[in-house]
Amino acid sequence: MKNAIIIFFVFALVGFGGGYLFSQSGSQEQATAPDNAATEQTQNTADDEKVEAPAPAVSPEGEIFNQKGCLACHSVENLGLQGGATGPDLSQAYVNVEGKHGKPINEFLKEPTSAVMSSVIGGNPLTDDEINKVVEALKIASEK
Template sequence: MLKNFKKGVWPSFVLWLGIGFLTMVSYNVLATPSNPPAVDNTVQTVYNTGLEPQATAPTEAPDPKTLEGDIFKQKGCVQCHSVSFYNIQGGATGPDLSFAYSDAPKRFGKSLEEFLEKPEGTMGDLLPQLTTAEERKQILHLLSEAAEVKAE
């Protein structure tokens, strides 16, 4: 069958294939939005890291100290961390946050406040996505209280 093509047909055939390929590529480029809508990836990030929302079982008389530290449950910290000062049991993957005030300088060479502003390691990916600046201030206050230090 290819022998039946005349000499002038091959360049036209190749040109036709090239135009078809360029048309397909151009369509894909033009059909892709240059400014895709903003997507909140917080939930996806939480699930990609294996974190899951915490179910809270109702208790008869909640401990006021535990209620004060509820932000640690709400933000998923308890997936990896306990906060013994607030009677919050959590995962054992990360250290007990009750000691974070004195632990951060040893581990990261900066104060807890500096660490919460610019976290490193795993927390560098999670903390900014899961908390606002105001919530990190609240966390600093709570962890300072756990260390019996006055937060500035």
């Protein structure tokens, strides 16, 4: 019985670790995809001149989510940011995190109380400046 429990925990850790690595590789591709797509998409005009298609608009406050890979798992619908479906939509996180996790959002981003976010942020910690940008963006999202 003891061996079965140990084996379970080993496989659980490997599963979470593999999921984390997979989500990080997906976030790096996703973070660069809009820039690459904008430069690769062209259309022909009547004079056979090539014109670059406009890049998808990301609001200035939403750029931090793109840069840090948050959109690999999360969306922020109120900012028009589509992302992964693994994590919850963060549109109301500014309002809900303290009640759900027992600490203000800026403290949660430094030391998350959820197991998944602890492993994600532990492997890629946010600077104080990045935390401030995320908190400000989530505040804007919650007000929309």
